[in-house]
Every structure is written in structure tokens, then in C-alpha cells.
Amino acid sequence: MxxxxxxxxxxxxxxxxxxxxxxxxxxxxxxxxxxxxxxxxxxxxxxxxxxxxxxxEDKYALLEVWMREKFHHVLESQFSTTSTLQRSTLHLLILAVFDFLALWQYHLKPADRQFVPFFEVALQQELQEVLLNWLKQVPLSVPVCQETGETTALVISWAIFGPAVQWSRGDQTITKDVMAHHVLAIVIAGLSPVVTVT
Amino acid sequence: MxxxxxxxxxxxxxxxxxxxxxxxxxxxxxxxxxxxxxxxxxxxxxxxxxxxxxxxEDKYALLEVWMREKFHHVLESQFSTTSTLQRSTLHLLILAVFDFLALWQYHLKPADRQFVPFFEVALQQELQEVLLNWLKQVPLSVPVCQETGETTALVISWAIFGPAVQWSRGDQTITKDVMAHHVLAIVIAGLSPVVTVT
DNA sequence: ACAACACTGTTATCTAATCAACACTTTCGT
DNA sequence: ACGAAAGTGTTGATTAGATAACAGTGTTGT
CATH class of the missing domain: 1.10.10.60 (Homeodomain-like)
Structure with a gap:
């Protein structure tokens, strides 16, 4: 550099x-x-x-940029600004994250895995942004300051992203749909303090 | 520039x-x-x-480069170094020139015609080169100096190219194949002083 | 074990591409 | 017919890309 x-x-x-x-x-x-x-x-x-x-910096930095752009594009095309915070859209979002991670996972050999945590950050950030935008548009059940909204988006993004990463790395004995269903239930519960998802 | x-x-x-x-x-x-x-x-x-x-210089100079490359590519792919000076290959060569000129002719509006003579030169040069290579490979019936070979290639190239240009510009009442046949006969006759084409 | 080899990162120097601005000319709408 | 808009071709100053050379780090094979 x-x-x-x-x-x-x-x-x-x-x-x-x-x-x-x-x-x-x-x-x-x-x-x-x-x-x-x-x-x-x-x-x-x-x-x-x-x-x-x-x-x-190196080829992994290039990979990170590529993945970020790709992920951004997936989120943007499937969850355009018109979509809002609902059970159905949340479900689709979770599935999209699972699919995305499963897709590129096979490009990595064991030797590359050391770099994985690095670009996972980028993807989590993109996810967080989508969630934050949704939170801003929805009428919150309780008045919250900006900081609370951002924190909520942060936590929820990890609640989706973390499981997706582990699942994509693991043996996937539990199916994607079952996992997604579990995650969805917990996420909605987690959101309950600030918004009721229907 | x-x-x-x-x-x-x-x-x-x-x-x-x-x-x-x-x-x-x-x-x-x-x-x-x-x-x-x-x-x-x-x-x-x-x-x-x-x-x-x-x-x-301008867009016509760009066009010239493009046509030259394209024409070169056509000649190279169809008449690779392996092909030699024969009645059949000459026939194919003449048809290729006719086809090529007919193809790009329709890209030009009357207003552009003023530039045509300019890049025709480029194509004729390419054609001349192919012919010269053929002449060099063939055992000539009479010993000729280098200059004679080049002159022959020059004349023959125009004998093919000129008719092709006029035909492509004209109403094409005479078919391409008939024209090509006439040209072939004359070209072979023109070559007779230095080489007998079979 | 060591030599040959391929790849990595980094540097100083040089050159091609960009930019903004210029004075034209051509085209077009009303 | 005339003013606006769009295109042309050129210039000098600025910046990103190309190059070659460097030392260092694995691989490979023999």
C-alpha cells in the first residue's frame, strides 16, 4: 500500500x-x-x-471488497427501500444471509480460513445498515433515541450473522430452513422491547 | 493529435x-x-x-484501424500461412474481399463517403501483403527480382480490390459470384507472366 | 540440504491519462 | 433568423499507472 x-x-x-x-x-x-x-x-x-x-493490501482485501459489493447488491435488490420491518421480510433477509455465506464458503481452503473473520466484519456492517434503515422507518412502540436504534441494529445483525457464519462452517446437519426459523423467532423476540413485528 | x-x-x-x-x-x-x-x-x-x-485524428481514423484489424483477421483466419497460390484459394480470397466490403458499406451515410477512399488504402495494403506472401512461397515459372514480386502483388491486389469497391458501392445488379468469377479469370491471366496458377 | 524458482511487498523514476479551460463550428428549436 | 446547446480539436498543469529493481519468503525437486 x-x-x-x-x-x-x-x-x-x-x-x-x-x-x-x-x-x-x-x-x-x-x-x-x-x-x-x-x-x-x-x-x-x-x-x-x-x-x-x-x-x-493483498488478495484478501480485494476479496473483501468484492464480497461487500456483492452482498450489498443482494440486499439492495431483494430488500429495496420499499420493504419494511415485517415477519416475512425478516425471514427472507435471514435466508438471504445464510445463502450468501453458504455460496462463497466453498471458495476458501483451510489455509484461507484465518482471514475469514476479517471480511465477516464488512458483511455484518452491511446487514446492520439494512436493519437500521428498517428501524428508522417503522413507528416504534416506544420512543427511543438514535443510539438505542443503532445498538438494536447492531445486536440483531450479529444475532443473524453469527449463526449464519457458524452454520455455513459447520456440517449443516440442521437444515438451513430450520436454523432460519429458530433465528427468526429469537430476533423477533429480541426486537420486542422497541417494536412489535407482525 | x-x-x-x-x-x-x-x-x-x-x-x-x-x-x-x-x-x-x-x-x-x-x-x-x-x-x-x-x-x-x-x-x-x-x-x-x-x-x-x-x-x-478523428473517428474515421479509428474506423480505419478497426477495419484494418478486422480485415487482417479475416484474411489471416481464412488464408493462414499454410494456404498457397491456387485457383481455389484465389477464388475464396476474392469472395472474401467482396463480402467484407459489402458488410461495412452499410455503416456509412452519404455524408461519410468522402472519407472512404482514405481507408480503402489500408485494406488494399493488407490484401497486397497476403498476395506477396503467396508469391514468395510459390516456385515462380520465371526468375524474378524482389521488385517484380512486389509490383505484381500491388497490381493484382488492386485488380481485386478496385472491382470489389465499385461493386459494393453500385447497385449490385451483377451478382457477387459472377463478378468474382470474372475477376478471377483476369487475375490468373495477369499472373501468367510470373506464375502458372492451377 | 541446498539450489532454482516463483511469488510477495516496496521504492524511485518516468510517462500516459485526466482535467479544465479555451476558441471554434455545427446543429437545432422556436 | 438567431440564440442556445452540443460537439470539435487543442493546450498546460496535475495525478495515477508502468517499469525495473530490490530484499525477503515460501515452494519445489533432486
Whole structure:
């Protein structure tokens, strides 16, 4: 990481785009991040290797950005600003998180697992934002300050995200739907102090 | 054209590629070059407008490069180095030229026609090269110096190219195949002083 | 065990791409 | 017919990307 970059320069946008595309296309061929080198990424992106390090710490930082964007896109498309805090939407949201984690989990070899906690943070943040937006739109049963809302979103996001991570890592003997159902019940209960979900 | 560019710099290659791709994709939508502006090309290519002029005189220069590359590709793929100077390959070559000219002709509005002669030169040069390579490989019936070979290729290339241009511009009352047949006969006759085509 | 090899991160130097601004020309609506 | 809008082609100053070279860290094989 020599020089951080001006986010608005068209060259910067294009370079990041090229690196992301190259990474994704390699991921589709290889299936595991472990077997992909920075050299390969930059070669395919027609970008100099040094330029890579001007944008990303390493390939895992690139992965994080990609996952964050992908996750953001999933949440945005399925839970657009029009959807509100309801039992049904919450259920769908939980399932979406489970699905997403299950999907990319198989790209990681055991050797990569050490990095996993790092980008999980990014996903949790995205999830928290969605929940916070929902909380803001809903008429709360009790008046709460901004801090309470944010804390609620934080806790609930982890209540969904944590189980999803563990489930995706585990043997998945309990089915996704059963897990999601459990989580949903607890989340709704957890929300009861500030809002009644119907 | 402010600064000519270093042909080997990866940035240069990529920029040219991006401009070409943008141009082609616009051409597929619009069908006429006349309705495409330099601005649009650069926007779609995510390249600055000033950068365009560092590479090309105007959009017609870009068109010329594109046509040259495309034509080169057609000739290379259909008449690889393995093919030799024979009646059948000559026939195919002539048809390929006719087809190529017919194809892109409809991209041009009357207003663009003034530029046509300009890039026809580029195509003729490509054609001449193919012919020259063939002449070099074939055992000539009479010993000829290098200059004679080049002149022969030059004349023959025009003998093919000129009729193809006129035919593609005209009403095409005579079919492509009939025209090609006439041209073939004359070309073979024209080659007879240096080589007998079977 | 060690040598050959491939990959990683980092640096200084150089160059291509961006930007904003300029004076035109062309096109278009009313 | 005329003013607005959009496109052209050019310039100088600024910034991101390319390059080559570096030391260091695994892999690989023999």
C-alpha cells in the first residue's frame, strides 16, 4: 500500500474494476482463492503488479471488497427501500444471509480460513445498515433515541450473522430452513422491547 | 493529435482497446458512423476525450484501424500461412474481399463517403501483403527480382480490390459470384507472366 | 540440504491519462 | 433568423499507472 488513491479519478475506478473482474473470472475457473496469485490477477487485468498494491493490501482485501459489493447488491435488490420491518421480510433477509455465506464458503481452503473473520466484519456492517434503515422507518412502540436504534441494529445483525457464519462452517446437519426459523423467532423476540413485528 | 504514443505501453494498448470496443458497440446499436460522436465513444470507453485525440485524428481514423484489424483477421483466419497460390484459394480470397466490403458499406451515410477512399488504402495494403506472401512461397515459372514480386502483388491486389469497391458501392445488379468469377479469370491471366496458377 | 524458482511487498523514476479551460463550428428549436 | 446547446480539436498543469529493481519468503525437486 504505497499511495492511497483518489476514489473519483476515472483511472482509479477503471483499475479497480479491472482487478475485480480479473479476480472474479479467475475465481470461476479455480474455485479456491488459495490457488490464485496477485500476479495472475494483475496479468489478466492488464494492470501492473505494483498498481495492485496501491489499491489493495493483498488478495484478501480485494476479496473483501468484492464480497461487500456483492452482498450489498443482494440486499439492495431483494430488500429495496420499499420493504419494511415485517415477519416475512425478516425471514427472507435471514435466508438471504445464510445463502450468501453458504455460496462463497466453498471458495476458501483451510489455509484461507484465518482471514475469514476479517471480511465477516464488512458483511455484518452491511446487514446492520439494512436493519437500521428498517428501524428508522417503522413507528416504534416506544420512543427511543438514535443510539438505542443503532445498538438494536447492531445486536440483531450479529444475532443473524453469527449463526449464519457458524452454520455455513459447520456440517449443516440442521437444515438451513430450520436454523432460519429458530433465528427468526429469537430476533423477533429480541426486537420486542422497541417494536412489535407482525 | 497532441502526443503520439508509445505503442508498447500497456496503458496505450488498453486505451486503444477500450476505444475500439466502445466504437464497435456503438456501431452495433446505431448502424451509421455519422450518428456517433467522439464524446459518446470516450464516455463509453471510460476514457477522457482529450486522450482520444492523443491516439486518433478523428473517428474515421479509428474506423480505419478497426477495419484494418478486422480485415487482417479475416484474411489471416481464412488464408493462414499454410494456404498457397491456387485457383481455389484465389477464388475464396476474392469472395472474401467482396463480402467484407459489402458488410461495412452499410455503416456509412452519404455524408461519410468522402472519407472512404482514405481507408480503402489500408485494406488494399493488407490484401497486397497476403498476395506477396503467396508469391514468395510459390516456385515462380520465371526468375524474378524482389521488385517484380512486389509490383505484381500491388497490381493484382488492386485488380481485386478496385472491382470489389465499385461493386459494393453500385447497385449490385451483377451478382457477387459472377463478378468474382470474372475477376478471377483476369487475375490468373495477369499472373501468367510470373506464375502458372492451377 | 541446498539450489532454482516463483511469488510477495516496496521504492524511485518516468510517462500516459485526466482535467479544465479555451476558441471554434455545427446543429437545432422556436 | 438567431440564440442556445452540443460537439470539435487543442493546450498546460496535475495525478495515477508502468517499469525495473530490490530484499525477503515460501515452494519445489533432486
Amino acid at each position: 504505497a499511495t492511497p488513491a483518489n476514489e473519483n479519478d476515472p483511472r482509479v475506478k477503471r483499475t479497480r474494476q479491472l482487478l475485480l473482474q480479473a479476480f472474479i473470472s479467475l475465481l470461476e475457473e479455480r474455485h479456491t482463492i488459495h490457488s490464485i496469485s496477485v500476479q495472475e490477477i494483475t496479468e489478466r487485468a492488464t494492470v501492473n503488479r505494483a498498481t495492485f498494491y496501491a489499491h489493495f | 497532441a502526443t503520439p504514443a508509445n505503442e508498447n505501453d500497456p496503458r496505450v494498448k488498453r486505451t486503444r482497446q477500450l476505444l475500439l470496443q466502445a466504437f464497435i458497440s456503438l456501431l452495433e446499436e446505431r448502424h451509421t458512423i455519422h450518428s456517433i460522436s467522439v464524446q459518446e465513444i470516450t464516455e463509453r470507453a471510460t476514457v477522457n476525450r482529450a486522450t482520444f485525440y492523443a491516439h486518433f
